[in-house]
Amino acid sequence: MGKLISKVPEGPLAQKWTRYKSSVKLVNPANKKKVEIIVVGTGLSGASAASSLGELGYSVKNFCYQDSPRRAHSVAAQGGINAAKNYQNDGDSVYRLFYDMIKGGDYRAREANVYRAAEVSNQVIDHFTALGVPFARDYGGTLDTRSFGGVQVSRTFYAKGQTGQQCLLGCYSSLNRQIKKGNVKMFPRREMLDLVVIDGRARGIITRNLITGEIERHGAHAVVLATGGYGTIYYLSTLAVNSNASAAWKAHKKGAFFANPSFVQIHPTSVPQLNEFQSKLTLMSESLRNDGRIWVSKTRGDKRPANDVPEDERDYYLERRYPTFGNLVPRDVASRAAKERCDAGYGVGETGLAVNLDFRDAINKQGKKAIENKYGNLFDMYKTITGIDSYEEPMRIYPAGHYTMGGLWVDYELMTTIPGLYAIGESNFSDHGANRLGASSLMQAAGDGYFVLPNTISNYLADQISVAKIATDKPEFADAEKAAMERISKLMSIKGKQTASSFHKRLGRIMWDYVGMSRNEAGLKKALELIGELKDEFWKDLNIPGNADDLNMELEKAGRVADYFDLAQLLITDALNRKESCGAHFREEYQTPDGEALRNDEEYAYVAAWEYTGEGKPHILHKEELKFEEVEMKVRSYK
Amino acid sequence: MNLTLKIWRQKNAGAKGNFATYRMEDVSPKMSFLEMLDALNKKLVEEDKDPVAFDHDCREGICGSCGMYINGHPHGPVPAVTTCLLSMRYFSDGDTICVEPWRAKPFPVIKDLIVDRSAFDKIQIAGGYISVNAGAAPEANSIPAQKKNSDTAFDSSICIGCGACVAACKNASAMLFVSAKISQFALLPQGRIEAKDRVRAMVEMMDELGFGNCSNTGACEAECPKEIKLTNIARLNREYYKAY
Structure with missing residues (x-):
């Protein structure tokens, strides 16, 4: 291990994937049944991977911590899924989608992976439609699209504000078909506790049955992690409260490099925090920015109700600062602009930590009915949570932790630095650079699972067909199982006073304050110090009632929080190392005179891939230089 | 308080x-x-x-x-x-x-408050899908669907599988849950091809798992957090009738 080999195929960008597929090694259909693959996670990437690998004839074992694969957090994605269909005749193309992603990611993604994601996007839409996903349609019966943050074409397919749910249920249905056929065996309510590596290759996992507490061993020829992101490191985020990074972190400790952990997207439009006990922040799809106009009062500390503020006293600050893109600037830009206004004292509401998202003009122009058709369920959800009717007065929104562009380092084949271990969807780092554009996460996750991984994994498995079924009585399984059990005992035996969630909340607060939307060296160092202290306190004063050999949600939470302390330290180390601002990573020391991110391509046009070297030891940084053959690195301007 | x-x-x-x-x-x-x-x-x-x-x-x-x-x-x-x-x-x-x-x-x-809802997964596994492999799909716009039907399919498809309908029903019937999936696919041209097999398989599994019959009380609709309509059950009955 050590050197990062991206395995990007030779040839012109537009032909790389086709060429790769034409020359990749294949597994004979007769041999596929003998090859076992573990897929961890059942979100858009996991369920699509498990089902398509099942369709190909492999023997698949699919795991999730929820009671049913249908509940994975992809279900909550709202706004849509991009594809380069150009159904609107508005000049879209695979190249333009690729270019928007590269630019939106602030030139910190790997060109070939991004191009491929754009390339397979059309197949993803075809497949979902065939699976019966009820995307919005026009009166002639064809699919409708809408525009989304950070781009100037209309390429986002949607199912009201529940596109993620509909796509996930599509994946779930294809997964169910393979379960019925016996090609996929489903293991719900299982948490992955460790990765088993034998002779340098991923050969299985250790899981805990969350109902019985039983520790289980599962062997396979290859392991695929589709375990999502680590946004809950901020405690309050738009993620499901049980989303966690433990599977990826365990793989990292076993040798998988972790790439660009500091690249965390703060979503600009979430419902602001309402109370101190709050467990999550609910996202309001950024598709709302198509018709909603964002503003604050021109007067600092203006306490008037929004509707009482006259037009000429409103500051539509995004339209003012970014006349070309206006309210449709990328997420990182919109989030920072909201923070800037609130920090300067112009925020609205009781806390002053919110800005208005106003539909008055859209309703006057298009009619209430049209707005209701597009966003009805979002308006309903907003009302359910806050009691406020946004047809009558503006929504209040504020940024919240949302998506993590960083993740396990993978090569072009989506393989990590551990042979036989793959990472797909949000759990890898590869496609979104330093910032993800709206509606591209469903696209990437489903693309990885349905169309990329099934084509790349055979290149590895072709050499594995002579390897017998992986026996789980090998010492590596016993060792991993023992380590997992010891850690559980260690957590159970602390017997202190505080709950896992209370530590998580404090960790999240530190992360939000010092490692959130903007960062500086002093703050990052302070956060490292505070997290070190909090981690010590955790290991001395945690309490978990009950037993480990039973359903024990406190134990589950504690294990995840313990891993988050370690990941937080790496995230901050990465943020300290990257002495530039790019995309969502905004270092206050590196900005233009008008407050925009200032990239440093000379020194930081690389992927920072971190190698774990042992408990308490410093990580080793490996750099994958980013070479752009097709695009020129430009200043990302949305003005 | x-x-x-x-x-x-x-x-x-x-x-x-x-x-x-x-x-x-x-x-x-x-x-x-x-x-x-x-x-x-x-x-x-x-x-x-x-x-x-x-x-x-x-x-x-x-x-x-x-x-x-x-x-x-x-x-x-x-x-x-x-x-x-x-x-x-x-x-x-x-x-x-x-x-x-x-x-x-x-x-x-x-x-405590956790129940085993895997029976819902079993019903979906029995037939809640359209049989198409990744890579086999035709170009998306080559399957046009009436907007009205597609929108109604969406209204059915938003079921979250929470089980409130079963819990609300005095018969513990899963008809609303099953009918939501049946309706979604029955209303779309892609779903018609396997419509008969699907409804037979899903209803058979529903019965096998011990869910009760529907006696048209409507508690399921009243309590559904996603407001799935009772008309889905009517559509399920019609689809089931047509399947034999």
Whole structure:
């Protein structure tokens, strides 16, 4: 291990994937049944991977911590899924989608992976439609699209504000078909506790049955992690409260490099925090920015109700600062602009930590009915949570932790630095650079699972067909199982006073304050110090009632929080190392005179891939230089 | 506000359960119901007592994990919300709130408020899909669908599989759940090809798993947090009739 080999195929960008597929090694259909693959996670990437690998004839074992694969957090994605269909005749193309992603990611993604994601996007839409996903349609019966943050074409397919749910249920249905056929065996309510590596290759996992507490061993020829992101490191985020990074972190400790952990997207439009006990922040799809106009009062500390503020006293600050893109600037830009206004004292509401998202003009122009058709369920959800009717007065929104562009380092084949271990969807780092554009996460996750991984994994498995079924009585399984059990005992035996969630909340607060939307060296160092202290306190004063050999949600939470302390330290180390601002990573020391991110391509046009070297030891940084053959690195301007 | 909670506690599937009473003080009307339970559990854990087990995840009403009987209603007394989005502003100081798991034979209790809903997955596995492999799909716009039908299919497809319909039904019928999936596919041209096999397989599995029959009471529709309509059941019956 050590050197990062991206395995990007030779040839012109537009032909790389086709060429790769034409020359990749294949597994004979007769041999596929003998090859076992573990897929961890059942979100858009996991369920699509498990089902398509099942369709190909492999023997698949699919795991999730929820009671049913249908509940994975992809279900909550709202706004849509991009594809380069150009159904609107508005000049879209695979190249333009690729270019928007590269630019939106602030030139910190790997060109070939991004191009491929754009390339397979059309197949993803075809497949979902065939699976019966009820995307919005026009009166002639064809699919409708809408525009989304950070781009100037209309390429986002949607199912009201529940596109993620509909796509996930599509994946779930294809997964169910393979379960019925016996090609996929489903293991719900299982948490992955460790990765088993034998002779340098991923050969299985250790899981805990969350109902019985039983520790289980599962062997396979290859392991695929589709375990999502680590946004809950901020405690309050738009993620499901049980989303966690433990599977990826365990793989990292076993040798998988972790790439660009500091690249965390703060979503600009979430419902602001309402109370101190709050467990999550609910996202309001950024598709709302198509018709909603964002503003604050021109007067600092203006306490008037929004509707009482006259037009000429409103500051539509995004339209003012970014006349070309206006309210449709990328997420990182919109989030920072909201923070800037609130920090300067112009925020609205009781806390002053919110800005208005106003539909008055859209309703006057298009009619209430049209707005209701597009966003009805979002308006309903907003009302359910806050009691406020946004047809009558503006929504209040504020940024919240949302998506993590960083993740396990993978090569072009989506393989990590551990042979036989793959990472797909949000759990890898590869496609979104330093910032993800709206509606591209469903696209990437489903693309990885349905169309990329099934084509790349055979290149590895072709050499594995002579390897017998992986026996789980090998010492590596016993060792991993023992380590997992010891850690559980260690957590159970602390017997202190505080709950896992209370530590998580404090960790999240530190992360939000010092490692959130903007960062500086002093703050990052302070956060490292505070997290070190909090981690010590955790290991001395945690309490978990009950037993480990039973359903024990406190134990589950504690294990995840313990891993988050370690990941937080790496995230901050990465943020300290990257002495530039790019995309969502905004270092206050590196900005233009008008407050925009200032990239440093000379020194930081690389992927920072971190190698774990042992408990308490410093990580080793490996750099994958980013070479752009097709695009020129430009200043990302949305003005 | 101050509340009294009567919560069903049951150690495991085999154990006998009972109601335990807890007093909750200083509950903010801005909390969600689950945040209120989080606060109770924090207190219990700090006292080294076993916290109340309940399923939950997204906390925005879309994953379908949460679900409990609150004062005699699945997901509580407010229409069209899941438990996670049920705001405490709907309760008053001094209220006694009774919390129970789903009660239905096909949903055995696992612990406290957690029940086993894998029967729902089994029904979907039996036929809740369109048989198309990745790579085999035609160009998306080559399958046009009437907007009206497609929109109705969407309305059916938003079921979150929480099980409130079964819990609400005196017969523990899963008809609303099954009919939502049947309707979604029956209304789309892609779904017509396997319509007969699908409805037979899903209904057969539903019956096999011990869900009761529909007697048109409509409690399922009234309690569904996603407002899935009873007309779906009519469509299911028609599809089933056509399949034989």
